Amino acid sequence: MPTSREFRWSRTVVTLFMFAGSILFLLPFVWMLVTSFKMETDVFTYPIQWIPKKWNAVANYKEVWFGGYPFYLYYWNSIKISVLTTLTSCTVSALAAYGFSKIKFAASSWLFMIVLVTYMIPGQAILIPQFILYRNIGLFDSHFGMIILGSFSVLGTFMLRQFFMGIHQDYIESAKMDGAGHGRIFRSIALPLVKPAVATYAILRFIWTWNDYQNPLIFLRTDKLFTLPLAMQKFTSLSGEFYSLIMAAAVSAILPLLIVFIIGQKNVIAGIAMGGVKG
Amino acid sequence: MEPTREMPGANKPLSVRERRLRTLRRSETISGFLFVSPMLIGVTVMVLIPIIATLLLGFADWNFVQGWDGIKWVGLDNFRTLWQDEMFRKSLLNNIVFLLTVPVYMLISMVLAILIDRYVYFKGYFKVAYFVPYISMTVAVAVVWQVLFQPSYGPINELLKSIGIANPPQWIADPNYALISIMMISVWISIGFNMIVYIAGLQSIPKDLYEAADIDGANGWTKFRRITFPLLSPTSFFLLVTGIISTFKVFDIIAVMTQGGPIGSTSMLVWYLYDTAFVNLKVGYASSIAGVLFVLVMLITLGQWAAQKKWVNY
Numbered sequence: 351m352p353t354s355r356e357f358r359w360s361r362t363v364v365t366l367f368m369f370a371g372s373i374l375f376l377l378p379f380v381w382m383l384v385t386s387f388k389m390e391t392d393v394f395t396y397p398i399q400w401i402p403k404k405w406n407a408v409a410n411y412k413e414v415w416f417g418g419y420p421f422y423l424y425y426w427n428s429i430k431i432s433v434l435t436t437l438t439s440c441t442v443s444a445l446a447a448y449g450f451s452k453i454k455f456a457a458s459s460w461l462f463m464i465v466l467v468t469y470m471i472p473g474q475a476i477l478i479p480q481f482i483l484y485r486n487i488g489l490f491d492s493h494f495g496m497i498i499l500g501s502f503s504v505l506g507t508f509m510l511r512q513f514f515m516g517i518h519q520d521y522i523e524s525a526k527m528d529g530a531g532h533g534r535i536f537r538s539i540a541l542p543l544v545k546p547a548v549a550t551y552a553i554l555r556f557i558w559t560w561n562d563y564q565n566p567l568i569f570l571r572t573d574k575l576f577t578l579p580l581a582m583q584k585f586t587s588l589s590g591e592f593y594s595l596i597m598a599a600a601v602s603a604i605l606p607l608l609i610v611f612i613i614g615q616k617n618v619i620a621g622i623a624m625g626g627v628k629g
Numbered sequence: 630m631e632p633t634r635e636m637p638g639a640n641k642p643l644s645v646r647e648r649r650l651r652t653l654r655r656s657e658t659i660s661g662f663l664f665v666s667p668m669l670i671g672v673t674v675m676v677l678i679p680i681i682a683t684l685l686l687g688f689a690d691w692n693f694v695q696g697w698d699g700i701k702w703v704g705l706d707n708f709r710t711l712w713q714d715e716m717f718r719k720s721l722l723n724n725i726v727f728l729l730t731v732p733v734y735m736l737i738s739m740v741l742a743i744l745i746d747r748y749v750y751f752k753g754y755f756k757v758a759y760f761v762p763y764i765s766m767t768v769a770v771a772v773v774w775q776v777l778f779q780p781s782y783g784p785i786n787e788l789l790k791s792i793g794i795a796n797p798p799q800w801i802a803d804p805n806y807a808l809i810s811i812m813m814i815s816v817w818i819s820i821g822f823n824m825i826v827y828i829a830g831l832q833s834i835p836k837d838l839y840e841a842a843d844i845d846g847a848n849g850w851t852k853f854r855r856i857t858f859p860l861l862s863p864t865s866f867f868l869l870v871t872g873i874i875s876t877f878k879v880f881d882i883i884a885v886m887t888q889g890g891p892i893g894s895t896s897m898l899v900w901y902l903y904d905t906a907f908v909n910l911k912v913g914y915a916s917s918i919a920g921v922l923f924v925l926v927m928l929i930t931l932g933q934w935a936a937q938k939k940w941v942n943y
Contacts, residue, residue: 378774381784394783445665461669468676475926479683533660596776604766
C-alpha cells in the first residue's frame with residue numbers, strides 16, 4: 351500500500367498532467383479569445399501570438415455589436431425566446447409531472463405511455479409536418495412559434511415526475527383533509543418541495559434553447575427575428591475574411607452562457623448526471 | 630349520468646359515504662386531466678400528429694410549391710428510389726462510420742472520469758474545464774474550428790508544417806479528411822457530457838468494495854477490471870445508447886462547416902433530409918428519409934430494452 355506521502359505526490363503529478371491536458375483541450379477557446387483582440391493582419395501570423403502585439407479589441411467588439419449586423423438585436427431575440435421557452439416549458443412539465451405522479455385517475459397510466467412514446471421520436475423526423483403546420487396556422491417566422499416549439503419537452507416531465515414521486519403521499523392526503531384542492535396543493539406544497547429540480551431543468555432548457563440552431567434555421571426567415579446561432583452563421587458568411595471580427599462574434603455568442611453555466615454549474619452537472627439526455 | 634345499480638327487491642339509495650367517494654373520484658379524474666392536458670395537447674399536436682404525417686407523406690410525391698392538390702400517392706416508389714440513391718447511401722454510410730466516435734469518446738471520458746474522481750486535486754475545475762465544449766454554442770464552436778482547420782494558413786496546418794510535415798491534410802476541404810475532421814470535433818464536444826455521467830456512475834459504487842479489494846492485495850488494474858468496469862456497465866450502456874442515437878441527429882456542425890461537402894463526403898441522414906426538404910423542396914421524398922430515420926432510432930431504442938436485461942450487470 352502506498353504511504354500517504356507517496357499518494358500525495360502521485361496525486362500532485364496527476365493533477366499537473368490533467369491541468370496541462372485541460373489547457374490543451376481548451377486551446378481552441380483560448381485562440382478564439384485572443385484572436386478577437388487582434389488586428390486583422392496579425393490573425394494568422396506564425397508562431398501564434400498568444401498575447402497580441404497590437405490590440406484592437408474595442409474596435410472589433412464595437413463593430414460586432416453595433417455595426418452593420420448588430421448583435422444586440424439578436425441577443426435580445428435569444429434572451430426573449432430562451433426565457434419564455436424556459437418558463438412555459440417548466441410550467442407545462444411541472445403540471446404534467448404532478449398530474450402523472452400525485453393524482454390517481456383512470457386513464458393516467460396509458461396517457462403516460464403516450465408521453466413516453468413521443469420521447470423516443472427524433473425531433474428531426476417531424477420537422478416537415480411541423481413546418482407545414484406552422485405555415486398554415488400562421489406561427490411560421492414568429493417568436494411565438496419558436497416558443498411553442500420548445501415548450502412541450504417530455505424530458506422535463508420525466509425529470510420532475512421522479513421528484514414529485516419522492517414526495518410522501520401523506521403530505522398530499524393531509525392537505526386534502528384540510529380541504530385543499532390539487533391546484534392549491536401543487537402551488538403551495540408540491541412545487542416548493544421540488545424547486546431545486548425545477549431550477550436544474552430550467553437551466554438545462556435555457557442552455558439548449560439558447561444554443562439551438564436547427565429550429566430557428568427552419569422556422570425563422572425575417573432577419574430581425576434571428577437568434578444568436580443564426581446571426582453567428584450569417585455574420586460569418588458576410589464577414590468573409592475578417593477573422594478577428596468573426597472571433598469577436600464567437601466570443602460574444604459563447605461567453606455569456608459560459609458565465610451562466612459556471613454560476614449554475616452545480617445544478618447543470620447534477621441535472622446531466624441524473625440522466626439528463628439532451629433533447 | 631351514471632346508471633344507478635338496481636338490486637332486485639330493494640331500491641336502496643346510495644349511502645352518503647359511497648356517494649361522497651364517487652364524487653371525490655370524479656373530481657380527481659377532472660383535476661388529473663386538467664393537470665396533464667397542456668402537455669398532452671402539446672405533444673399530440675406537435676409530435677404525434679406530425680410523426681403520423683411524416684410516415685404518410687413518405688408515400689407521396691409532393692413539394693411545398695404545389696399546394697395540397699399536388700399530392701400524388703406513389704406507394705413504395707420513394708423508398709425504392711431511396712435504395713438506389715447514391716447520396717442517400719453515402720449519407721447512411723457516413724452515419725455508420727460516425728458511430729466510431731461513440732466508443733472513442735466513451736473510453737476517453739471514462740479514463741478522465743476515473744482520474745478526476747479519484748486522483749486529482751481541484752475536481753471542480755476539471756469538471757467545468759472538460760465540460761465547456763459541450764455547453765458552448767455548437768455554431769460558434771464550429772466556426773472557430775473552421776478557421777483553425779483552414780488549409781493554407783490556419784493555425785493547425787501552420788503548426789504541422791513547422792514540425793516538418795510538408796503536406797498537411799486539407800481537413801474539411803478534402804473529401805478524404807472532411808468526415809474524420811468533423812468526427813474529431815464531435816468527440817471533443819461529447820467528452821464533457823459522458824465524463825459527467827461517468828463521474829456520477831463512479832460515485833454510486835460502494836467504497837467498501839475497494840477496501841475489501843485492498844485487503845485482498847488487489848492492484849489498481851485488478852480493481853478496475855473486477856470492480857470499476859463491471860459496476861459502471863449500466864452507465865456505459867446508457868451512454869452507448871444515447872451516443873448512438875445522438876449520432877443519428879448530427880446536424881449543426883455539418884450545416885455550418887461543410888454543408889455536406891466536399892462532394893457529399895460529410896452528408897449524413899439529417900443533413901440530407903434537411904437539404905432535400907428545405908433546399909430542394911421535395912417533401913414526399915424527404916419524408917421517406919425521415920421515416921427511415923424514425924425507424925432506425927426506434928429500433929435502437931427497442932433493442933435497448935431487450936439488451937438491457939441480458940448484458941447489463943447490476
